Amino acid sequence: MADLTHRLPEPDRPWMMRTYAGHSDARRSNELYRRNLAKGQTGLSVAFDLPTQTGYDADHELARGEVGKVGVSIAHRGDMKTLLDQIPLDRMNTSMTINATAAWLLALYIVAAQEQGVAEDKLQGTTQNDILKEYLSRGTYAFPPGPSMRLIADTIAYTVEHVPKWNPINICSYHLQEAGATPVQEIAYAMSNAIAVLDAVRERVPADLMGDVFGRISFFVNAGVRFVEEHAKLRAMSVLWDELGRDRYSVQDERHRRFRYGVQVNSLGLTEAQPENNVYRIALEALAVTLGRGVRARAIQLPAWNEALGLPRPWDQQWSLRLQQVLAYETDLLEYPDIFEGSKVMDGLVAEILEGAREEMARVAEQGGAVEAVDYMKAALVDSHRERLLRIESGDLVMVGVNRYPETEPSPLTADTEGGILVVDPEVEAERRADVEQWRRERDQLAVDTALEELVRVAASESENIMPATIAAARAGATTGEWAQALRDAFGEYRAPTGVGEAALTSSEDLVELRNEVERVSEALGRRLKFLVGKPGLDGHSNGAEQIAVRARDAGMDVVYEGIRLTPSQIATSAAQEGVHVVGLSILSGSHRELIPAVIEALQAAGAGDVPVVVGGIIPDADAALLREAGVAAVYTPKDYDLNRMMRDIVALVAERNGVTAPAA
Amino acid sequence: MSGDSEAGADLGARLRDGDLTAAPAVLNLVESRSPEARTQTEALLAALSPATLGAEASAHIVGVTGPPGVGKSSLLSRLVAEWRARERSVAVLAVDPSSRRSGGSLLGDRARIEADPRDGAIFIRSTAAGDRLGGLAPATRAAAGALAAAFDVVVIETVGVGQSETEVADVADTVAVVVQPGSGDVLQFLKAGIMEVPDVLVVTKADLGRVAMRALADLRSALRSLGARDTAVVAVSSVAPASGIGKLVDALDAHRGRLDIATRRLRSRRLHALADFATEHGQRGLRALGGRREAERWLGSQDPALDAGTLERALEHRARSAEPPGSGTI
Numbered sequence: 001m002a003d004l005t006h007r008l009p010e011p012d013r014p015w016m017m018r019t020y021a022g023h024s025d026a027r028r029s030n031e032l033y034r035r036n037l038a039k040g041q042t043g044l045s046v047a048f049d050l051p052t053q054t055g056y057d058a059d060h061e062l063a064r065g066e067v068g069k070v071g072v073s074i075a076h077r078g079d080m081k082t083l084l085d086q087i088p089l090d091r092m093n094t095s096m097t098i099n100a101t102a103a104w105l106l107a108l109y110i111v112a113a114q115e116q117g118v119a120e121d122k123l124q125g126t127t128q129n130d131i132l133k134e135y136l137s138r139g140t141y142a143f144p145p146g147p148s149m150r151l152i153a154d155t156i157a158y159t160v161e162h163v164p165k166w167n168p169i170n171i172c173s174y175h176l177q178e179a180g181a182t183p184v185q186e187i188a189y190a191m192s193n194a195i196a197v198l199d200a201v202r203e204r205v206p207a208d209l210m211g212d213v214f215g216r217i218s219f220f221v222n223a224g225v226r227f228v229e230e231h232a233k234l235r236a237m238s239v240l241w242d243e244l245g246r247d248r249y250s251v252q253d254e255r256h257r258r259f260r261y262g263v264q265v266n267s268l269g270l271t272e273a274q275p276e277n278n279v280y281r282i283a284l285e286a287l288a289v290t291l292g293r294g295v296r297a298r299a300i301q302l303p304a305w306n307e308a309l310g311l312p313r314p315w316d317q318q319w320s321l322r323l324q325q326v327l328a329y330e331t332d333l334l335e336y337p338d339i340f341e342g343s344k345v346m347d348g349l350v351a352e353i354l355e356g357a358r359e360e361m362a363r364v365a366e367q368g369g370a371v372e373a374v375d376y377m378k379a380a381l382v383d384s385h386r387e388r389l390l391r392i393e394s395g396d397l398v399m400v401g402v403n404r405y406p407e408t409e410p411s412p413l414t415a416d417t418e419g420g421i422l423v424v425d426p427e428v429e430a431e432r433r434a435d436v437e438q439w440r441r442e443r444d445q446l447a448v449d450t451a452l453e454e455l456v457r458v459a460a461s462e463s464e465n466i467m468p469a470t471i472a473a474a475r476a477g478a479t480t481g482e483w484a485q486a487l488r489d490a491f492g493e494y495r496a497p498t499g500v501g502e503a504a505l506t507s508s509e510d511l512v513e514l515r516n517e518v519e520r521v522s523e524a525l526g527r528r529l530k531f532l533v534g535k536p537g538l539d540g541h542s543n544g545a546e547q548i549a550v551r552a553r554d555a556g557m558d559v560v561y562e563g564i565r566l567t568p569s570q571i572a573t574s575a576a577q578e579g580v581h582v583v584g585l586s587i588l589s590g591s592h593r594e595l596i597p598a599v600i601e602a603l604q605a606a607g608a609g610d611v612p613v614v615v616g617g618i619i620p621d622a623d624a625a626l627l628r629e630a631g632v633a634a635v636y637t638p639k640d641y642d643l644n645r646m647m648r649d650i651v652a653l654v655a656e657r658n659g660v661t662a663p664a665a
Numbered sequence: 666m667s668g669d670s671e672a673g674a675d676l677g678a679r680l681r682d683g684d685l686t687a688a689p690a691v692l693n694l695v696e697s698r699s700p701e702a703r704t705q706t707e708a709l710l711a712a713l714s715p716a717t718l719g720a721e722a723s724a725h726i727v728g729v730t731g732p733p734g735v736g737k738s739s740l741l742s743r744l745v746a747e748w749r750a751r752e753r754s755v756a757v758l759a760v761d762p763s764s765r766r767s768g769g770s771l772l773g774d775r776a777r778i779e780a781d782p783r784d785g786a787i788f789i790r791s792t793a794a795g796d797r798l799g800g801l802a803p804a805t806r807a808a809a810g811a812l813a814a815a816f817d818v819v820v821i822e823t824v825g826v827g828q829s830e831t832e833v834a835d836v837a838d839t840v841a842v843v844v845q846p847g848s849g850d851v852l853q854f855l856k857a858g859i860m861e862v863p864d865v866l867v868v869t870k871a872d873l874g875r876v877a878m879r880a881l882a883d884l885r886s887a888l889r890s891l892g893a894r895d896t897a898v899v900a901v902s903s904v905a906p907a908s909g910i911g912k913l914v915d916a917l918d919a920h921r922g923r924l925d926i927a928t929r930r931l932r933s934r935r936l937h938a939l940a941d942f943a944t945e946h947g948q949r950g951l952r953a954l955g956g957r958r959e960a961e962r963w964l965g966s967q968d969p970a971l972d973a974g975t976l977e978r979a980l981e982h983r984a985r986s987a988e989p990p991g992s993g994t995i
Contacts, residue, residue: 144904492905493779500771515767526697528768553769558793562773573782577790578772579693607686 011335014042014328015290016093016299019317020264022047022072024428025435026082029072032314033087041321043093044125045301046083047071048105050538050589053140054565055101055484058432061567065594066538067429070311071097075436075479080108081115089113094125095170095262095299100142102129103155103466104483107474110163126167126262128220129155132193133172135374135496136381137179139540139564142484145371147459147491151466153200158467160205160212169197170220170262173237177222178268179543180385183233183353188360189377190219191240192370198249199369204465214245215256218298224266225281227288231340232349234261234288234295239354262299263289272308272618272638274401274408275420279305283323290327292346294338300324308638309414310421310620311590378499382546386503389547392641402641419620424590436479443477451476452486459490498542498563503550510644511554517651517663518556524660525581529651530558532580534571536599539589540564544616548584551643552650568595572602575611581654587617597630612657614650616640673705677712680815685754688788688812695807696792706807707974713814714972721930722813725921728837732826733762735845736869739903741822742779743910745787751914753817754786758809760802761791762824788816794823801832803944806937809836810973826850830863835936838929839920841865841913846873846880855887862893864920871900871909895923927969935964938976945977946984953984 019036022029033044048071051063057075058067067073074080084092089112098105106127110120131148134141141148152169159168173181173190181189194217201213219237223230238259245257265285270278282302289297302320304312327333340346367373391397398404414420451473458469473483522528533549535542542564549561560578562570575583585599596615603609615627616636624635633653636646655662673694679687695706715721729744731737741757748755761772770793780787792802805821812819823833826842834840842863844851854860866884871877881900888896897916901909939960943951954960960980967976 490905495777505767511767519768526699526702527693549771553771554767556768558770558772560772560791562777567782569782574773574789577689577692577788579689579696579790607689 006336008335008337012293012296014334015297016043016262017041017321017324017328018043018045018095018262018299018301019321020045020047020097020301020303021314021317023049023070023311023422024068024424025073025432026079030083030085030087033083035314036317036321037087039318039321040325043095043299044087045095046097048096048098049073050140050540052105052480053098053101054538055104055142055480055488056538057436057479057481058429059436060481062538062565063429064537064598065429065591066589067432068424069590070539073428073432074105074108075432075481076439076477077108077111077115077474078439080105080112084109084112084116088118089116090118090122092124093299095128096126097128099128099131099134099138099140100148101480101484102127103151103470104474104480106155106159106166106168107467107471110471111474120163122165123163124165126170126218127155128172129169130172130193130197130220132196132370132374133175133190134540136189136378137175137540137543139496139542140538141494141496141540143487143491144494145374147487149196149200149371150462151487152197153204154466156197156201156213156216157204158465160209160216164212164216167216167218167260170218171197172220174220174222174264176381177224177266179381180268180388181381182384183229184356184360185377185380185384186222187233187237187240187353187357188364189370190221190237191244191357192361192364192373192377194219194241195244195248195365196370202249210249211251211253211256214249214251215253215258219259219261221261221263221289221297222266223263223285223288225269225284227284227291228345229349229353230285230288231292231295232346233353234259235292235340235346235350236353236357237261238295239350240357259295260298262301263297264301265289265303267303267307269399270303270305270308271399271402273406274411275306275309276411276413277401278303278307279319279323282320283327286323286327290333292338292340293336294341306413306420308618309419310618311424313420313422316420316422375497375499378497379502380499382499382503382550385543386506386547386550389641389643390506390508393643399641402639419622421620426593436481439477439479447476448473448478448482452478452482455483455486456490459487495563498546498549498561500546500549500553500561503546506551506554508644514644514647514651515556517648520663521651521655521660522556524655525658528556528558529582529654530560530578530580531650532560532571532575532578532583534562534566534574534583534585534599535564535587536566536568536571536585536595537587537589537591538565539587539591541588542586544588545584545586547643548586548616548646551647555644555647555651568598568602569606571599572606572608575603576606576608580608580611581658582650583611583613584650585613585615585617587615587619590618592617592619592627593623596627596632600631610657612653614653616646673708673710674712677709677717677811677814680713680811681718683815685785685788685815687815688756688790691811692790692804692808695804695811696802707972707978709811710807710972710974713811714970714975715927715930716970716972718814721926722810724813724816724819725917726809726813726819726821726836726838727917728821728823728830728833728840729843730823730825730830730833730840731843731867732850733824735843736903737822737824737843738777740843740867740869740901741820742777743901743903743907744820744914745778745780747910747914748818749784749786754815755818755820756788756812756816757790757820757822758805758812759789759791759822760794760805760824762794788812801836803941806836806933806940807973810934810937826854826860828860831861834861835940836933838924838926839864839917841867841917843867843869844880844884845869846877852883852887855884855891862888862891862896864896865913865916866896866898867913868898868900869903871902872904895920931969934971934973935961935967935976937973938980939964941973941977942980942984946981950984953987954980955987 156168159166241259245251304316612633772791
């Protein structure tokens, strides 16, 4: 009989298929989930809105414009019950993209399950719960590093004992790539992060449980369009993880050391120009995480083709789900053992990446580990991203439809009135505010007060686990904002490093000319051209703002950049006090319609109404027109990849507004 | 043009009347290098001279300095809150260490001072430092002098150790040097006499407990051996729950209380005039005055009521008359 080791005796079961979804409120999101499940989706992936992720209720000042935008707004156990209505939690596998407030949302999930009659030890799913990458890239942190690591360790310690099938943390390399990480940086920082988490947990669980703890740690990775190298990256990660378990944590059971991961493929490389091309990119990226059986993803969610345009509609997400289904059910992918086993190319690539990653991990370790090295890693990411953008500008890094072959026919996909994206009903925010106010009125206030007091007590006592008091507060009817505020009071707040200060200087001929113009205009202004780069609202995606800030400095401007999560009045006060000549605002969360006019109003109130405002972000054409009407001088979107050109515009704008004449030709 | 060219005398009058909203325009003016702005800055300072005010400006000018990463911004957040709780208005001039590259700079990366943006009695302005660590931005002296007429507290924040406190001491009434436990630099610098004894020493991260207490004891014993009995050493924690902040403000106040303010401000104005002169005319100008020390001596003989701008003009006049005829850049 022929040797059949190149075939599996029977095909593998497909990975878990999810769609990152949720918007507006619990009722609307629940309907969406049930529709998605009916279409063959096999797990849930809950997207929360930014106020929920950062621990604010809908009626908080910082929540303005953000409620229900990038995900569902969940304030209390009533919301969670509605969100999961008619979804059998003893059989569902739910992934929640939640970090700073992970302990709280997990508590709400546990309480909702109990109300359905499902005990916590039956629950399956994942809380993302990775705070370091929030400091480095995603920005939805709430508390300082020390207490945050404690919350993570507490949820891990609690679930290992009480919710044994739960993945209490997804160590995220995904967002590092989105922030510009090279494959080596992506692996090195994710692994260093895992070490920091495991070291923290080791302090809080009995030694004999460390094998189980290690076995419950999963990863959330990214895959870019260079899919061969990306696959090698995953193989390298599995090697490192196995080593780490064996050598550092003495994990004996091989199954506990298996590298398990879920994936969302790359959004950074998705383009606003000719967005239909994104479908191919997504398909190729999906191959990176499925081709080799040895490191195949356990769960996959794919972005939608129109992510660089705005929020995807249910149909857009269905299109991405169908891609997964074609790959799993129509192709022969699942019929073979690992197709790269013995491949010289693959082994060589893996060795190369491993070497680089080990070196970079050593550098992080030298600084005392990932928590201590946040500043270093952040600066390194900003610098990598800076280099990436330079390669796009120079054309060395090809993006079809952007810096090569930009010619296109009009796209029928974006021809409808909304431009092919989801627009959240602006009434949602008011509804949510009313709802949370009503909830507070109707609950047993004494029970809530007692539960929150207990929470504060436990927070101050380092040796106690935060989860039981959190679950009790969830059951008593506390809200997301109240839980987070109690801990903000106990732990203090935190602002992550921006990483821009250390970025290397960019030099190019183009820039020399630009610098001369900045000098000329500054001379005429009397002092150096000063530019405030601001990120209003809760959106933590700061890559764009950081790159603008660095480039403006390289062009010779004095740049005021204070990081993410600023209120309109904070931005306006800074602009007025700092005496800036121009303000640039960056928003990617879709809240520009509310927040940009609010900043302009605040600038007027602060006596800086004559300072021109430019805006960058994911801004649909129709909205751009509205913003210009509201007084915005210019709107930039992802298709404006030439930063020097943007800088020239800004200098010209300042010159024009201050009566500085154009240079002699 | 924007508000940059607002007349110096008008701004001076607004500050004299306690109008805190004049602060941004004052900074725009003093930072401006155009000849017209320089004239207006002189007018501004003249309008706020002790002669015009009838006394020294009443603010407490506090220098806060220390090595990078010791937690100055967090400390300042707490200090500002404490001063506000005592109903004092506060202006913070943060001299940002981010080095100038390509002429440009990134400000605010570290100077992250939390303050209520709606509180009109708090003003925060960041400027790029000069060429070296700890150097004051050229406009900072003028800004501090002017804002002192309207604010209760004017803070100058700089970064560095071993030299930054010297330059800040030229401007501030009280200099607080901030150190963190476990970093021996300041202790060594003090012992070796590289660093002048500050008015107040602040040890941050008091939440570290034993390490912080140890640092406190080491610094106290070093100060004793130097005979510096008046220097207060205060341990603070800026992370929740904050501690020591009230004590620190008391220590700063106590130093201010012991100070002969007229003498300190007079010295500050004279050094300011000399610094501006040196920026403008360089080594050559200083030579024309017979050297820095001779210039300081000569300044010491001038009318104490003169403001920095007038003194600088007097220096220029003196240098010009000392130069051989026809050689003249000055």
